Amino acid sequence: MLNNSSHNDKVIKIFSGIRCLSKDQLPRYLEGRLTDVEKHLVEQHLADCDLCFEAIQALEKESNTDQYNDLTGKLQRYIQQSILPVSHVQKVAQYTRKERTKENLLVYFWLIAFGVLGVSGVYVLKGHMRNAPTMPRLMVSSVAPVPETKDTTTTAATQVDNGEKPVAAQPIIAANHATPAHQSAPAPAPNPAPATPIPTANTTAIPPTKPAPAPVKVDSVKLKQLALERAAKKKARADSLAKVQAATAEAKKQDSLKKAAAAAEKEEQDREAAEKQANAAKAQAAPPSDPVKKEEPKKDAPALTNSDENLYKAAMQLQQQGSINEAMDRYRRIEANGNGKYVEMARYQLAICYRSKGQMGKARRMFKEVVKMDGSLKTAAQQALDTM
Amino acid sequence: MHQQLTSLSDKELISRTRKLKDREAEGVLMDRYSHLLVAITLPQLHKNPSLDPNVVFPGLLQRLSASLRTQSIYKANEWMLHIQRGYMAKQEKILPFYPSREVRDFLHIENIVEKASTNTIDRQELIVRLEQALQRLPEEDREILQEFYIEQKTFADLTASRGWNRDKVRHQLKAAKNKLAKLYINQSHVK
Structure with a gap:
């Protein structure tokens, strides 16, 4: 088996x-x-x-194998020389090709990476610009509107002196014309700014008839009419006291604005001195002009919302810049003589200012008032109250 | 790398050359058969002194390498012999090498045997079948196969015992194997 x-x-x-x-x-x-x-x-x-x-x-x-051995050796050498080196060269070529493609891919990768980085950078920057720019916008808007508020002060002042409407109406515009020139560019040229406001402040005591004639020519009839209409609309509304307050507050505001605008402290001091005088003069002039002023708010009232807005913006700017007291001044002014929406906003901001100053009791009271007003900021105020 | 390639079989080298375009594998294959090429070319070189071995062998190698890429090669030795003959006969075109019916049967059985070498069940079955096929062979063929493969007699023994020359013995062996292959294949067809 x-x-x-x-x-x-x-x-x-x-x-x-x-x-x-x-x-x-x-x-x-x-x-x-x-x-x-x-x-x-x-x-x-x-x-x-x-x-x-x-x-x-x-x-x-074959008689002897010499030739066979010789030829075999030669052939083998030939094969090794011709084919193996070629294969080596081929390998080197393959390697270099691989390396080159790798490099190319790397270049593409970096190009794409940089492209993506750039695009995302732009996107982020845009987002940043979209979120951050409240400051610059406020600054822009606060610079332009100032003249109007000043108008009211100048008008208040002039009217105190003149007591005549038409005359008062003209200076308003006169100031309007005079101020934009220097007010619109307060930052770049601080010198002209203080130069002109001081006279206006001073002119509260001096009869403002001087500026009147020049502007009259320039004035458009429309502006006059507008002013008249405004006056007619809101006659009954404002008190004389409020006006006095407004006038003084405006003056103060002018101070602060000038301060912000003008870098030179000396000039500021001068101005302050001058304006103190002016305030004193106003304070003196105000009481007697009570009856006249009763009519004035009627004139200002149409511009009131506008001025309130401007005041509010300026105050916001001040608040953002850190001068809370001045901001609070303005808020109080808005609260005193503004209308519904702005009063509410001003109260809300006042409350925030109090809170930031650490006066919690006052802040709470303000917030409560805002809540009582039952406006658009009610919920926000309520929230603030809850968190306090 | 070269060392690893030399241990590969002809088939693997050829497939490497084709699929991977590996010139090194081709070189190893050529190197493996270089001495045989030289040996079979020698008589022609002697016969025709105008042939320069420095021209003949590189040309032959080129032709082999060209054919290697296009031809289906069942057995490297047969393919090389075919190409060498064609080259020496000054044929311009490379005639493709088609194995005959017998050779294909032969190859088929060789493949079966190769596969069965690792599988004992297949192996047993294969042995039984081969035995059966062997029994059906003519007496003369069966005897020579048994003497050569099973009793391990050399060519010299066979030539001495039969009075044939070596060529004849080899020819007889080949013929007997072909017959056996045919019988085996037919057997499996019948099954």
Whole structure:
């Protein structure tokens, strides 16, 4: 059985593939220097392989194998020289190509990365600009409107002196014309600003008829009419006291605005001195002019919302700049003589100012008042109250 | 790398050359058969002194490498012999090498044997079938196959015992194997 199985195994050898004769085997087979097993394997292969059998036949005919050895060596060297180096060159080329593509990809990557960075930077900047710019807008709006508030002061002052409407109406515009020139550009040229306001403040005591004639020519009729209409509309509304307050407050406001605008402290001091005088003069002049002033608010009333708005903006600006007391001054003024919406807003801001100053009781009271007013800021005030 | 390639079989080297465009694998394959190429070319070089080995072998290698990329190669040795003969016969075109029906049967059985070498069940079945096919062979063919493969007699023994020359012995062996292959294949078709 064992014999049979081994016999069987050998049957398979008939069809088992055997490699061709190697460089080493070929001459050894010819010289008969192979072991029996090896020789049998070689002969098995020779039975199938024409190439090897032909090679053996050819070599057997050769008298000496020098030429065969020589040519074989040459051919092998040739193959190694021609094909292997080429493959090396190929590999180097492949490597460089890979590196180049990698570099290109890197370049693209960085380009895209920078592009994305730039776009996102622009986006972020835009977002920042959108969120931050309350300050600059306020500054712009607060500069322009100032003249109007000043108008009212000058008119108040002039009317105190003159007591005549038409005459008073004209100076308003006169001041209007005179002030925008210097008021609109207070920051770049601080010198002209103080130069003109001082006279206006001073003119409260001096009859303002001087500026009148010049502006009259320039005035448009419309403006006069507007002023008249406004006056007609709101005659009954304002008190003389409020006016006095307004007048003084306006003067103060002018002070503060000038302060903000003018850098030079000396000038400020001068101005203050001058305005103190003016205030004194106004204070003196105010009481007697009570009856006249009763009519005045009617004139100012139409511009009241406007002036309230301006006042409010200026106050907001001041608050943002940190001069809370001055801001509170303005808020109080708005509260005293403003109309519904602005009073509420002013009260709310006042409350915030109190809170920031640490006067919690007053702040709470103010907030309560705002809540009582039941306006648009009710919820905000209520929230502030809750959190206090 | 070169060391690893030399241990690969012809088939693997050829597929590497084709798929990976690996010139190194091609070099290893050529190197493996270089001595045989030289040996079979020598008689022609002697016969025709005008042939310069410095021209003949590089040309032959070029032709082999060109054919390597396009031809389906079942057995590297047969393919090389075919190309060499074509080259030496001064054929301008490379004639593709198509294995004959017998050779394909032969290759088929070789593949089966190769696969069965790792699988004992297949192996046993294969052995039984081969035995059966062997029994159906003519007496003369069966004897020579048994003497050569199973009793491991050499060519020299066979030539001595039969009075044939080595060529004849080899030819007989080949013929007997082809017959056996055909029988085996037919057997499996019948099954």
